[in-house]
Amino acid sequence: MDKIPLPAIIREPAGTWGRIFLLSGIVGILAGMAAAGLEFGLHVGVENIIGRFTHVSGAGVLSFNKWILLLPAAGGVIAGLLIGWLCPQGRLHGTNQLIHAFHQNSGNLALRDPAVKAVAAVGIISFGGSAGPEGPIAALGAAIGSSVARGLNLSPQLRRVLLVSGCAGGVGAIFQCPLGGALFATSVLYREPEMEAESIVPAFVSSVLSYSTFMAFWGFGHYLIEPPTRLVFSTPLELVPYTLLGLLCAGLAILLSVTIRFVERRPLRLFALPRWAFAGLGGLAVGCIGCLLPQIMDAQYHFIQNAVSGRLFALPETAGRSPWEWVALFGLVAAAKCIASALTVGTSGAGGLLGPSVFIGGAAGAFLGALLNALLPGVFPEQLRESLIAVGMAGVLSAAMRTPMAAVVMVMEMTGSYGLIVPLMLVCVIAYVVGRRWGLNSTQVQSASDSPVHVGDALVHLLKNVRVQDVMTRNWPHVITPFTTLGEMICSIPSGSRPVFIVLENSRLAGVVSVSDISRAISEPGISELVIASDIMTAQVTTIRPHQPLYEVLALFRSANHNVLPVVSEDDDRQFLGVLSRQAIYQAVRSRSEEMRDHLHREHAGIATIEQDEQLYQLALCAQTPRPDTIQRIPVPPEVVGKSIRETDFRRHYGAQIISVQNADGTMQCPPDVNAPLKSDQVLLAILADSIPVNAGPDSGKSAD
């Protein structure tokens, strides 16, 4: 059976999307494998190093042990040496790296820095450091995406899409939250709750495949945190403690942010210590805290899991502990985790703060639950205490990463608590609004409009939405046959124009003869009858199709170096339909820009006022008495009528800089269109050089008003 060809209008977008899906899927699988490997390293490392000396998931405190004191310092020194040796310039860590790469580095993120830091993170956590593997895996996933894009020599736009997809894959896998990972990766780029729309779908694909890959290693059918019962929001009265939780989460996010800023900036400046020594000292301080509260060394949420499930309260060592002692424990753990995480990450540069944010939030929820239980015993149901922990995990994350929407979804997926959406929304919004100023990602930009990536979005959007068929010229006058002589071509060139001749043989495109081809032939006199179009034409022509967006076509104009490109049929690349000129694109952009400007004036009266003021200023200038060194009004000299300002080169010939052109109807072109032909009824507003008289130009004497 014959294959039915798909129309190009379906085939090409399907091809584009298919390619993006395929690449983001590959990036997702690689990120999922990296996350699984990292998780494996953590399991082995934690169990065999720090896990031998303390129980980070228990409720015990004040367990002094020289290993607990010294191991984090050793981990800090090792991580500091590793990072100092292999990525000495890598100042940014975790999510900051990928955000910087997205906005400032065209999506370029080399694999080495994130890979080294991921290994260092595994090391430092295994030695008892208080850091998370989630930030490094997010950066590593992003670096995988960027590397795949660079390996395939993709555009910066696709590089950024794969960078974000990689991050989504990493976060979606390590937190076991595919949707949350995609939302996180697309929203962590901005301080405002915005998303990188272009990357959402590829991020979904990547996150789905990375999650599936990760779970294939670690087993399906469980959540990161398993509550003992199905957690739900059951009464509006619960909004009161949740409101308090939102404020508490914001406060802890601020504490975390202030601490890490202090650690990263002040001591380094004061002592100018090498990184490894500084990391060692940081590790020693973490060891001290760990002797008091070993829970801060937990990077795998075992302590939070035990708190949610209630196992913590049933441990033998906690028998007889009063409610207020629990309040103190959870409160101290939350605060100490802030300080310990800042010390670990801030001094070594290894590990991330994404995981600690979740941990601190969980501890904050446990603190509030314990506090309510201590103040009003028996009033609140057990389920609220569990819910507060789950919801708290989202609260600090929301403020610290400035990703409220992603935090809501992430925690729902991490805990399977879809019934908590209302308190999650409330807590995340409160924490975000109160604490966002102290967010941890210094490289985030306010919103998409502040990102260098989105400069000119309006123009790009316009060029992507206008198609060749909308602006092409169908009846191109400069069509010749391969047998047209050079002399005939020269005779048919209208005065002042630089046409491109389309060569058609039996109505099919045979080639093009550009102005430079003709110029080359003209410079050799005596051959006007000896040379025909087929002798000088370019047969390998860059052609375009009617449905192509102008955005795609502009790149072809650049590579073909022609002002005009032939438009051919969708299915037959020799069936000539018309031409598209650069000028037509320019006109389309200009006309759409004017529409946008009118819309802008309707929406924002102030902007219209500014433009009116500018027009009035120009008119005032026109009314002034002419002086040789000021702006003068000059009627368009007859010898330049029909030529553009650019062709005429006013500055050289007349010593005049044209700043505006007044049309016959009184409207002003300011700045003037330097490519538009000048008309005899126009008036030029020009700045004249002091030393050059007005009539310095050729055939002048009539140029001054």
Next chain:
Amino acid sequence: MGRSVSNVLISQNLSPETIELARRVDTAEDAIKLLSARLAPLLPVDRTAIERAVISRERARTTALPNGAAIPHCRLPGLRRFGCALLVLAAPVRWDHEGHCVDVVLMIVGPAENVSDHLRILANSSRLLDSPTLRARLKTAPGPAQAHELITAAERAIESRRQETGTAHDSGDRLHSRADDYLAEVANRFNW
């Protein structure tokens, strides 16, 4: 400022081996086949490829000039250098359907990619063969080596004049219209 002397000249690509004097052929196609056979081993390229390209070009538009000369030419993909071949006929042959009769044929084959040099060689060929004195001298040349010397000297004069007269746009046509004056002087030095 004058233009520099081109590195791609007729005289550099023409050799006594590719010059045929006082030959008789019956048709234009015979003339093209004869010159193709001379050029093919030198370029090197398949003889029939040259024949096909040149004949196809001639069918598209004749290269015969009203003065009895023809400059059949083509560009071939994959060629690395130019090749020129000269045929001076003992008796004029009907060249095309337009009725041109030709007795001097200068064939030019060049690389498809190099349009500029192709045009330069065409321009020089047109100037050379535009001179009645030079054409007359070619017809009486005692041998290919002498004909090659004459063309070399004449082309040198063209290039010198090109340098003297500055830009081609302003002075080129003037140069061309007065070609016979100075080329006649050059041709008259070859008195055989």
